Amino acid sequence: MNLLSLSGMEKRYPGVKALDGVDFQLRAGEIHALLGENGAGKSTLVKVMTGALQGDGGSMSFLGAPLKLKSTAHAQSVGISTVYQEVNLLPNLTVAQNLYLGREPKRFGLIDWKRINRQSREVLKRFDLDIDVSRPLSSFSVAVQQLIAIARGVDMSAKVLVLDEPTASLDADECEQLFGVMRELRDKGIGIVFITHFLDQVYAVCDRITVLRNGQLVGEFEAATLSRSELVGHMLGKELQAQTHGREHREEKSLTQPLLEVQELAVSGSLQPTSLCVRRGEAVGLAGLLGSGRSEVCRAVFGVDRKTSGTLKVNDAEKHFLQPADAISEGLALCPEDRKTSGIVGPLSIRENIALALQARRGWWRPISRVEQERLAQRFIRELQIATPDAEKPIEQLSGGNQQKVILARWLATSPQLLVLDEPTRGVDIGAHAEILKLIRQFCRDGMSLLVTSSELDELLAFSDRVAVMRDRRKVAEIEGDDITEGNIMRAIAEA
């Protein structure tokens, strides 16, 4: 019987359909993986089933009876508990307080601390945690906090436990400990929804898998009978059988000098040792699932995250980037993944947004004259075909694709040698999408080098001279020339 079942779930945001008639069934005593790439609707679905959001349509039933969740508190009270990636407990309270907040046992109308501490110790013992429960939560590691959060959920007589990327900040041993707890809870009849980026973990603990893409249900599968490459195919929206080739004809390029060379570059906690080379006039694609380490490579190369080991060479000279400004002065440029929070400056005009990076590179004591700024803006509006009446329009009033072009223009204005684009086509409509791809190819012909991440396989096929495939925060394969096919990339993503 289904423990929790959602059918035809819908959720609309202005301009986007985050959930488009999604069905989801959770049985008692199973671990059910919920998978999907960026924008698939995973987090929206989780929010709906945990009461943090209300759906616009569709219905939900719990233990066979219809259920309409009003809040997370309501969800908890019926037995649906959630553990988030960022531990959502209170670091300033003790472990015991965190376990019993809002349901403290009382004695003579006062909170019975002795009993709370005793019960807390007992509860945690079931999770093999023997810790001092009167210490503040903040004095324990994230892994322990994670387990405490699960213990709280389970102890509140949870029937459904939603684990939203609980393993993101755990090491292998801690994951194994967590999986042990998950299996134990499953055997007690609790239904667990498990969200993760790591396919290994999916196959290690999950019984069934539901895949979402673009807010729609792709399908529900038994983990035992679904191969990894089939799973990756479902997530990326490609069938493995269709071995379509990318560009009909790859222009032969003579091997040029390497522009950027990284050897065993690693960032503790986010990137395993990775080697990569980008030659002059070459476009290198970074493929991989969400959380595979694509963006981390970009950040490490650009000096956003400081490398902990390995070397980085630009034009054969070793460099140590302590901050993005160092990378910019070497002729690197990065368009970050999240345009809204780390790219555009909304209220400023197109002209001002374009001039920003160039100004930063020249130093604030040498201002770019208004005339020069206008010349720049006009040039890029023309060259990149930014759809706007004039250069003074605030950037926030442009469409996503045009915003992205303005950001591109900002970095092009600095005439970089290497342009790093992290998901340049995310949230961009189809037309602008094609134009951006055209621009990428244009830049290459002009002699610029590019490092581009993308979760769209056809995109990678369209512009890459070489594709580096990332998995579990390191490079697992590099595909060149005519070997660049959807099938090869997907196979590399799915398994070694």
Place this chain on the structure above:
Amino acid sequence: MQSLFLSRFSSLYITTALFCLLFLVGAFQFEGFGSSRVVANLFSDNAFLVITAIGMTFVIISGGIDLSVGAVIALTGVVCGLLIGELQMHPLLVFPLVLVGGGLFGAAMGALIHYYRLQPFIVTLAGMFLARGLATTLSEESIPIEHAFYDAVSDFGMLLPGGAWVGASTLILLLVLVAAVILAHYSRLGGYIYALGGSAQSAQLMGVPVARTTVSIYAISGFLSALGGIVYSFYTFSGYSLAAVGMELDAIAAVVIGGTLLSGGSGYVLGTVIGVLIMGVIQTYISFDGTLNSWWTKIVIGLLLFAFIGMQRLLTRQQAARLATGAAH
């Protein structure tokens, strides 16, 4: 374990040690300073501030601020003056009225803060102007309060050995203190208040009734300010619209000196009491000395505040460092 215990309560220890130090310095320097009478006077002279600052402690632990408390004290005094002094109503009828009024005033501010997602700073600033303006509109003059009950209150109390007089104000203060400690550490609402200060978002996800808690916090602060206003009128036997100007800042200073983090989530009611006593002992020292300008109190409190926020920063940084190393293994 030992070091952790120390760090959890360390700000409280430091505050207490500082108070003892200041008191001992005074006791060595001046005859009669180190007596139980001076201690008792510290309590009774500052009772209204302690009561108000206890309310402020809850607000600050929850991550908020309440700037309206001084104005509520003045408004309470003026209303008491009008109803008791001029209309000769019985104080025992008037007091519940102003206490409920103060609570509702605070609750309204809490509701605005929660439901309209407004900054506590700006809402309570508006509350401050509103209450002060209302008090001035009711009466620009100071209204004397003459009532048999007030005389009885000022006579009420007991003499402890050493000439220490424990009066009605001190007794009210002690009752409030006990109730506040129970509220903070032995009630669900207390847990919710700390939870809100730790992280409002997490608290909500953990099922804390955020709306009810926010409204309650400001209602408590409003109620205790009104009570502070009543106690204030016990000394002055009057209600004056310009009374307790700037007192909200004294209360905030006392809370911070008492070891409560301005960012919320951590602090103790008892610390606040000691914070007020520290301010009181400095004042007493200056009046014993006789040659120092009384504004030196403000200067010393200013310096203390700097020292304490510096220390808080250090403590939170240490905690963050410990968390980082703790997460590493």
